[in-house]
Amino acid sequence: MSAGGAPVPPPPNPAVSFPAPRVTLPAGPDILRTYSGAFVCLEILFGGLVWILVASSNVPLPLLQGWVMFVSVTAFFFSLLFLGVFLSGMVTQIDANWNFLDFAYHFTVFVFYFGAFLLEAAATSLHDLHCNTTMTVQPLLSDNQYNINVAATIFAFVTTACYGCSLGLALRRWRP
8 A cells, every 4th residue: 555545556567568579480499490590500501611711711812801701700600699599599588570680680691791702702713813022923812722712702602692591581481
């Protein structure tokens, strides 16, 4: 009772105050049984390979390949975080439109990874370009660096395709 004799209303129930999270993907290990979960695992695998391959080429063109490294490392860690949130079941605890967040994330990463793929392909195409050093003319990329960059370009394309497939699946879930 309050000082005036009127009853105090009970505090609101938080379950009534907050709507349920909007997500159509399963939480927990069941996420790995869906196409979206499989694509996220492939994105992590192939994105890690792009990161490793570009780093192993000693980044001969830092202006181009620095961006490729940034995109591949950032996408790798955010994809791990994204998968971890679904595997841990936190999507059921956090009130958000997960279908939209899934779409927005994959759209953003697809655009950035497509640009990174183009830059890696451009860096690889400079193999035959020669640069002048003090006394000799040397190729911009050695044969070993060229071979590594070819592999990085292929895996960057495959990773971009995986993000594109995830984007398509996320769009279908977001806009049924």
